[in-house]
Amino acid sequence: MPAPQQTIRRSLLVLSAALSSLALTAPLALAAPSPTPTPSTTTSATASPTATPPANMSSVGGARLAQPGTQVNLTSGVPVVPKDLTARSWIVSDAETGDVLATHNAHWRLPPASTLKMLFADTVLPKFPKTTEHKVVASDLAGMGAGSSLVGIKEGESYTVHDLWLGVFLRSGNDAVHVLSHMNGGVDQTVADMNAHAQDLQALDTRVVTPDGYDEPGQVSSAYDLTLIARSGLQKKDFREYCSTVSAKFPGETTKKKGKSVRGTFEIQNTNRLLSGDSDVSVYPGIAGVKNGNTTNAGATFTGVAERGGKVLLVTVMNPEKDEHNEVYKEAAKILDWGFQAAGKVQPVGELVAPKNAAQASAQPGATASGEAGGDTAGTKPTASATASVSTADEDGSGGVGIALAIVGGLLVLLAGGVFLVNRRWPLPDLVRRRPRP
Structure with missing residues (x-):
């Protein structure tokens, strides 16, 4: 007893x-009440998003998040939000508590570009062990949009699932996405799986048309949803590994040398500039991922996670209007800086729902x-x-x-x-x- x-x-x-x-x-x-239905902000793959957020946005996560414009509780001791932010939509939140510290048009449904690959990974990644090998056939690479970002996958070559996910996260390779989608039963099946997973995450602003984030009519998400998706993905060990990898060796083509088949490799680097750095952007202190994107329709998009002083913050920035090199990363860094200064002082304006x-x-x-x-x-x-x-x-x-x-x-x-x-x-x-x- x-x-x-x-x-x-x-x-x-x-x-x-x-x-x-x-x-x-x-x-x-x-x-997290059911959101008010919001009309799509895009009607074609070539139309640009409107410059004004819709009047009726979702209230998932709190009533303040449905309001247009910047939402923040500026009280004594809370720093002022940076004045020079030009993104159509952004959000910064505590990745662990789920508190939304501040936001601007959190639920504005906009084209997500390759940040949608976070949802693709969170949906498909658990289905295949990383050691699984797949020999690529022509149909695996069919149907990619013109001008797609590619990691360099070749028909007739075999790749491990680990290789393919590095291609997805580091080079934003639509070819790697399509190979994995065909392994998952095809593009249509993968799109259906992603939409179902978005509903489960309560990412209700999100509508998937293609798994790689390529511009398609009606394909939208929001800064709020992309943050929910990143938060879910970060619970997965492999997701964390891939999204935080700065550079890696990727399999090349097989060639014949002295009668023997030899497979070379080439280096790929993460295109997330807060992780890898660039001429005008420094590596952000404490950065640990997550994913960037850029298309004609979406502009530049980015979701990142960083840690400082025991706090872990998530930031999402969508479509800065300022046309400067790496502007999306510059604005994300400013928002993160503000978030770390405000964390523990500011009253949240909403929450990331479970x-x-x-x-x-x-x-x-x-x-x-x-x-x-x-x-x-x-x-x-x-x-x-x-x-x-x-x-x-x-x-x-x-x-x-x-x-x-x-x-x-x-x-x-x-x-x-x-x-x-x-x-x-x-x-x-x-x-x-x-x-x-x-």
């Missing part, structure tokens, strides 16, 4: 698990403490309390159960009154807390 102290400890763990489930479900009902299935996923048997299933990839990361509930579910102790039920009953009264007593942090793994490069 368990000791009284053990019984109480187990009861508290059960209580913690119950409250964790409530924290994921009850706040969603309040903070996925619809977060409560169920966190309670499923077999989830690991780190939430990284299957070694290579991971699903939604469970909270510590949810992990504890799995490890204690088969333990008995009638006295402890009685105590737990009594405590839960009392706290449910408080929760019903609107007092949320649960720490709703969604921890990010250590790899996001990027170590300085040597």
Whole structure:
């Protein structure tokens, strides 16, 4: 029979698990109402987005996020938001708590360009072990848009899934996206999977037409949605590895040398300039990913994650109007700088909502403490309390159960009154807390 102290400890763990489930479900009902339908801001693949945000934007994450213009609570001690930002839409948030620190037209539905590849990765990456090899056939590379960014995949050559994902993240290779899409059952199947996953993440501004982000009529997302998608992706070990890789060797073509087949390699570098740097942009301190994009219709888009002083912030910037080299990275850096200065001082204007299935996923048997299933990839990361509930579910102790039920009953009264007593942090793994490069 368990000791009284053990019984109480187990009861508290059960209580913690119950409250964790409530924290994921009850706040969603309040903070994430169904969005007001928003007409698409683009009607053709060549039309530019309008210069004015729509009057009716989604209120997912809070009512302030539905309002046009800059939303921030400037109180004593909170620095002023940079004045020279020209992006049509941007958002900065705490990646762990989900607090939205400030935003500008958060739910404006705009073309996402290759930042949409984050959703592609978050959807498809868990399906194939990184060591899986695939020999490319002509149909794998069919249907790419003219002028697509390419990593250099060749028909008849074999590539590992690991190679293909490096091509997706570092070179934004549409050829790598199409090969992986065909491995996943085809482009149409992958688009359907991505749209379903966006709905599950509550990224309701997002509509996928092509998995690579190439300009297509009606393909849209928002700064808010891209941030939700990045936050979900960062729970996966492989996603973190690929999006934070600065450079890598990529397989080249096979040639004959002295009667032997020899396969060369070439170097690819990440086109995220806050990660790799450029002539007019320095590597951002603490940067750990995530993804950039640029097309004629979308302009420049970028989502990034960075850590400083124990805080992990996510930033998304869409389509700066200022036409300067690397402007999207310059504005993202300014917003991140402001966010790190304001974090802990500013009252949030909204929140990043949890996925619809977060409560169920966190309670499923077999989830690991780190939430990284299957070694290579991971699903939604469970909270510590949810992990504890799995490890204690088969333990008995009638006295402890009685105590737990009594405590839960009392706290449910408080929760019903609107007092949320649960720490709703969604921890990010250590790899996001990027170590300085040597």
